[in-house]
Amino acid sequence: MSDLTEQWCERVRAAATSGTALQLRGGATKGFYGRNPAGEVFDTRGHAGVVSYEPTELVVTVRAGTPLAALEALLAERNQMLAFEPPHFGAGATVGGCVAAGLSGPRRHAAGALRDFVLGVKIIDGRGDVLSFGGQVMKNVAGYDVSRAIAGSLGTLGLILDVSLKVLPRPVAETTLRFAMGEKEAIDRLNDWGGQPLPLSASAWCEGALHLRLSGAEAAVRSAERKLGGEVLAADMAGNFWQSVREHTDDFFATATAPGEVLWRLSLPSSAAPVKLAGQQFIEWGGALRWLRSDAAADTIRERVASLGGHATAFRGFDREGEVFHPLAAPLMVIHGRLKQAFDPAGIFNPGRFYNGL
Numbered sequence: 001m002s003d004l005t006e007q008w009c010e011r012v013r014a015a016a017t018s019g020t021a022l023q024l025r026g027g028a029t030k031g032f033y034g035r036n037p038a039g040e041v042f043d044t045r046g047h048a049g050v051v052s053y054e055p056t057e058l059v060v061t062v063r064a065g066t067p068l069a070a071l072e073a074l075l076a077e078r079n080q081m082l083a084f085e086p087p088h089f090g091a092g093a094t095v096g097g098c099v100a101a102g103l104s105g106p107r108r109h110a111a112g113a114l115r116d117f118v119l120g121v122k123i124i125d126g127r128g129d130v131l132s133f134g135g136q137v138m139k140n141v142a143g144y145d146v147s148r149a150i151a152g153s154l155g156t157l158g159l160i161l162d163v164s165l166k167v168l169p170r171p172v173a174e175t176t177l178r179f180a181m182g183e184k185e186a187i188d189r190l191n192d193w194g195g196q197p198l199p200l201s202a203s204a205w206c207e208g209a210l211h212l213r214l215s216g217a218e219a220a221v222r223s224a225e226r227k228l229g230g231e232v233l234a235a236d237m238a239g240n241f242w243q244s245v246r247e248h249t250d251d252f253f254a255t256a257t258a259p260g261e262v263l264w265r266l267s268l269p270s271s272a273a274p275v276k277l278a279g280q281q282f283i284e285w286g287g288a289l290r291w292l293r294s295d296a297a298a299d300t301i302r303e304r305v306a307s308l309g310g311h312a313t314a315f316r317g318f319d320r321e322g323e324v325f326h327p328l329a330a331p332l333m334v335i336h337g338r339l340k341q342a343f344d345p346a347g348i349f350n351p352g353r354f355y356n357g358l
Helices: 005-018 067-077 093-102 146-148 183-194 218-228 235-246 297-305 330-343
Strands: 022-025 042-044 051-056 059-063 118-124 130-134 161-164 172-180 200-206 210-214 260-268 278-284 288-292 311-316
Touching: 005 022, 005 118, 005 161, 022 093, 022 146, 051 067, 059 067, 059 093, 067 093, 067 210, 118 146, 130 260, 172 235, 183 200, 183 210, 183 278, 210 218, 218 278, 218 297, 260 297
Parallel strands: 022 042
Antiparallel strands: 051 059, 059 161, 118 130, 118 161, 172 210, 200 210, 200 278, 260 288, 260 311, 278 288
16 A cells, blocks of 8 residues: 655645646546546556455545555455446546546446445645545535535546545345337336336346346345346346446447547436437436437537436547537536635646636
C-alpha cells in the first residue's frame, strides 16, 4: 500500500500557483468519456491499497489508484460485491476513475447508482488542501453531501485520495430469462413487473429480445421464474451476457459505428414512450436507460429526449470539442460554476472536461 498524499499536495499547490492545468488520470479506461481532456497528465495509480475492510459492517475504504478488479476480487473472497456493477471498460480501471466517472452497470436499476454507495471521500482540493467528507456509515451527512457530488464529477472538483464504499452480499440465487417481444411491449412489461414484488436485478432489450435477470433468495427466484415464464438461459451464457452488457462488448456496442454515427446515452423516465429516433437501440434499467446508435443531429435527439422528460449524453463517437452532456439551464450552470470555484478556484483540475468552462 502506498501513500502519496504529501507529494500530491505539493504538486497541486505548485500547479495552482503557476496556473498549470492537470489532467487527472488513472487507468485511462474511461478517457473517451466527456469533453476532450486538457492539461499535464497526473497519473493517480501510484496511490493505491486497501485502507480498511469491515465485511460485517459492509464497508470498504480504498485509495484512488487501487485497481477496480483487485477490489472486486477482495470482496468476492467474502462473497460480497459492488452492487452497482461499475463498468471497467479495460483491465486498468481504478477505483478513483470509477467514482469520478460515476457510471453504473446493469444492477443499477434495482440496487441503486454508484453515488448511492459512496459513504465518504478524502480529496485534495485546488488549493492543495486535504478535505474529508462523509464517513463509513450511511447516516453520516449533515448539510451538503459532497461525497456524492464528487461521484460523476469527472475529476473537475478535486483529486480523489480515498473512497469509502458500501458493499452488499452476493445474491444466493440468480437466473436469467429471455423473451421475444418488441420495444413498446418490453417497456410496458418492464414497468408492469417493476411494480410487483419480483426479485428483478437487471433487464436488457435489443432487436426483439428482452433479457431479465432475477436475483435473491432461492425460493423467491424460482417463484418469479415460474410466474414470468420465458426461456431460461444457462448460467454460463447468462453470466457472459450480463458481462457483455456491463463492459459494452455486446455486439450492439462493439460493432464499429458507421461514419457520422454516435452512441448516445439517453436517461428517461422508465415509463417514457419509445423515442422513435433513427438508429438502433439497446434498453436497460427497466426502460430508464436507452442507448441509441444514430447519425441524427444532436439537436434533434436532445429535443426529442427532453420532450419525454429526459436528457441525452453523447457517449462515444461525438465531437468532443462540443457539448457532450445535455445542455444545462442557466441557473444550474451558475450552481455548477460556484461549486467549481469553491473547490478549484484556479481551475486546474480537468478544465472543460464536464462542460465548457467547468
